[in-house]
Amino acid sequence: MDRSELAPLIDHTILGPETTPADVRAVLDDAREHGMNACIPPYAVELAAEYAPNVTLATVVGFPHGQHAPDVKRREGVTAWQDGADELDVVVNVGRLRAGDDEAVEAELAELVAAVPIPVKVILETALLSDAEKRRACEAARAADAAMVKTSTGFASVASEKQRANGEAVSAGATIDDVELMSEFLPVKASGGIGSYDEAVAMLEAGAERIGASSGVEILEGAPE
Template identity: 60%
Template sequence: MDRETLAARIDHTVLGPTTTRADVLSVVDDAEAHGMNVCIPPCYVADARDHASDDRTIATVIGFPHGTQATSVKVAAAERAHADGADELDLVIPIGRLKGGDHEAVSAEIAAVNDATPLPVKVIIETPVLTDAEKHAACEAAADADAAMVKTATGFTDGGATVPDVSLMSEYLPVKASGGVGTYADAAAMFDAGAVRIGASSGVDIVASFAE
């Protein structure tokens, strides 16, 4: 893997509750300079699209960070994100429904969001709060709903991406490893475990620590 290939597999991220428009535009500038994608709050998608080059991939989040919105709200958010210029959607599942055993409702919601737009959907399953059995169930629900990827975590619970979780998830769909990935060594471990994408607020540090 060369530096350009690595950068193209990183979603440089800013999603905190105090994120400003200036923060988002700065992340876009960093992504432009290093060849990364961006993942930003939905309220700034139109701003980012206006600021970014036409070929810069812009991902945004749906149901973030807890996944507790009604399905109809998530569908409407997906449609708005598409209209505003997003290229990809990172959807938080209704974690409580999964833990309550209502796996069909989880899959149905993913399918509803997936069907709402032509954009690829990465399903955030929030591995730090799930048992292994629940991780398998979440990945099965995402695969059944024809999601594009599964993603480890939001970064807003204790814990993040781990090698065992990425390995488990990669049995079902391509994996975006997110949460706690701060260096190229961290990213390389995730790639070796089966990840195809990294989500990180430290995208610049990951690229900078890469040694060809």
């Protein structure tokens, strides 16, 4: 896959807690120059839409823990769309999912999807979930008519208490196994820890249709021209 083919599949991302408007503009400059999309903090969507109107803009909802009240997530998504977002990446409520409250998880997602006319991607935070929980989360996302499922926020750097107690080896980011599992349900955005061309291609070959990465430029620099 050459650079021109790969670039539109990358959401060049900046979502850290110290992200400044200047940081956002730098990411937008990179995205515009290389033909990538951009994923930016909600506060910067209006700025970004004015600064780089030809760049596809994704932003996040309920980020990074997914524990916002459903109405707050809905209003956050609507505000982002009205500010100029082209896509939304919403974090699933992991606590409710793990408690078995799948109906509430689905209802929350469906409410957001119905409130905006733009694609909604559902972030599972796979590092915190068992395979069975990942499947249930994907089922809820599909039932809610989400456009995609996404592996990770990139901020879940440790395994859950239950996983540590079981001695499970857990990646905080995207894995081949998770992409393969999730792609059985919906298109997948692989995000978290993808820093090279080879890693990006491996995710795409596993079934991902989008890559989320703060290293978008580095990934493309490794691609053949």
